[in-house]
Amino acid sequence: MLKELSIKNFAIIEELTVAFQDGLTVLTGETGAGKSIIIDAVQLLAGGRGSQEFVRHGAKKAELEGLFTLTSENHPAYEKCEDAGIEIEEDLIILRRDLNDNGKSVCRVNGKLVPLSLLREIGATLIDIHGQHETQELMDDRQHIHLLDQFAGEQIEAVQEKYFKQFNDYNTLKKELAAISVNEQQVAQKIDLYQFQMKEIDxxxxxxxxxxxxxxxxxxxxxxxxxxxxxxxxxxxxxxxxxxxxxxxxxxxxxxxxxxxxxxxxxxxxxxxxxxxxxxxxxxxxxxxxxxxxxxxxxxxxxxxxxxxxxxxxxxxxxxxxxxxxxxxxxxxxxESLFNRDENIQKNEQQLIELRKKLQSTASKLTAVRKKVGNQLSNAIMQQLRELYMEKAKFSVHFETLPEGQFDHDGVDKIIFYIATNVGEPPKPLTKIASGGELSRIMLALKTIFSTTNGITSIIFDEVDTGVSGRVAQAIADKIAAISVHSQVLCISHLPQVAAMADHHYHIQKQEDTNRTFTSLTEIFGDDRIDEISRIMSGAEVTELTFRHAKELIEIAEQRKKCLV
Incomplete structure (x- = not known):
């Protein structure tokens, strides 16, 4: 969970420190106030691509620091830090990144200097950022198999681990066989060369x-x-x-x-x-x-x-x-190996045949687990989509098999998510027919399903509710709140329904002082919170009616949240 975020000299933020809590935290404010800049800061802290353009004008560097707590002793961050020789005390991880005005950055984890690649690996176990354009996993067919395996969890782990080992052994033996299965002329040339070199050295x-x-x-x-x-x-x-x-x-x-x-x-x-x-x-x-x-x-x-x-x-x-x-x-x-080349080739070929049989058997078990889990995932997603008012959608996991004798790192399966969003239309690849709004709801459905199992401590939604309204907006608000039951959720939103569901509400505003612009972040309560939701609902002018409506919306949200626990 992200406990504290510190930002200094980043874009229009001069200096900002905010403490976060568990549950659903919503950030609202006028367009351009700097809401997305805060998400950019978190993204860079987790290993995102940096640029000198992020450094505030006139400053030498931007400083980003985040304090995270690990709530599970099995959290994957422990293993990654242990492999890198980074100590974790009291279940705390501090990520720090300094962006210099020359474009270079310095990264630290718990005070130890680390390369950006390691910061990115550790950050990926702590933060999951999903924005209105962040649907790469769904839009890349190659990622669908990983999403399915993530849903399978413990059901597939043992078989998957066995397959990975056999696949590595199989590939190693194939390379060895290829190395000795060269043409006769190359073998003769190697023998002559090695004999000459041995004679010269001896x-x-x-x-x-x-x-x-x-x-x-x-x-x-x-x-x-x-x-x-x-x-x-x-x-x-x-x-x-x-x-x-x-x-x-x-x-x-x-x-x-x-x-x-x-x-x-x-x-x-x-x-x-x-x-x-x-x-x-x-x-x-x-x-x-x-x-x-x-x-x-x-x-x-x-x-x-x-x-x-x-x-x-x-x-x-x-x-x-x-x-x-x-x-x-x-x-x-x-x-000696070249002199015994024919014998070695025959021996390796026989071992390869035996390994291929074992690999095929394990790959078949992988496929069987995935097909079983694929049905479970389809049913779970369709249930979530119905709650997001896509009740007519038909979701399925489509299986294709690699040509006989071919294997890749994930087995012999090619997984593609299919969906039919309109009655009477046949299912087609999700990447070909889903609209932006549908992709957002499908991704939200997946995150709702995975939130109890993926181990991510913080999930961030950056305006995923853009372009929706009415009952769909309320359904999205309910889903985001449901995810926050199992994971800390930070959400930037323009929807009053989402803001009303917040456990903690922050208002972001842009101000000017001594001819400089800066962004401030303030937690709001009571009437201030009602005023802010009223502003989201009505725009420039807040009336007594919108104020009452906003207050009622918060009361309704409190009742709805009780049903999520």
């Missing part, structure tokens, strides 16, 4: 850490003279006549004598003794290295040649020797 006899060892050896060979001179000088300084070790030996001897007299010198005597023997051992070690040092210009050439070979092979097969050896192992496996 001839090098690389070790994984060889490049580091060779680089270190080259450094020693290139600095031979410096190494010899420095180590020889160090050896002479330690063991030469009257040099370091002689003087330290003399100090050691003197301190040993003193320590026998004064024990306070014992610690220092031992330290000097240790230093003497350590230096003596180091000098002997340096001497051994000096005896073995020998400059070999041929070895330097060998090392340089080997390192050049490594660089050449790295340009072909990988950026490191480890990658080169890994590539060698990989093509070795692929070469």
């Amino acid at each position: 001839a090098c006899q690389f070790r994984e850490d060889e490049e580091e060892d060779l680089t270190e050896e080259r450094r020693r060979l290139m600095n031979f003279n410096k190494i010899f001179e420095c180590s020889n000088t160090a050896h002479e300084a330690i063991l030469g006549e009257s040099k370091g070790l002689d003087w330290i030996g003399r100090a050691m001897s003197e301190l040993e004598d003193v320590a026998t007299i004064d024990t306070t010198f014992k610690e220092y005597s031992e330290a000097v003794s240790n230093a003497f023997y350590n230096l003596q051992e180091a000098a002997f070690g340096i001497k051994n290295i000096l005896d073995d040092l020998e400059f070999d210009p041929e070895r330097l050439n060998e090392v340089e040649h080997r390192l050049a070979l490594i660089q050449s092979m790295k340009r072909k097969y990988g950026s490191t020797l480890k990658e080169i050896l890994a590539y060698r192992a990989k093509i070795g496996e692929e070469l």
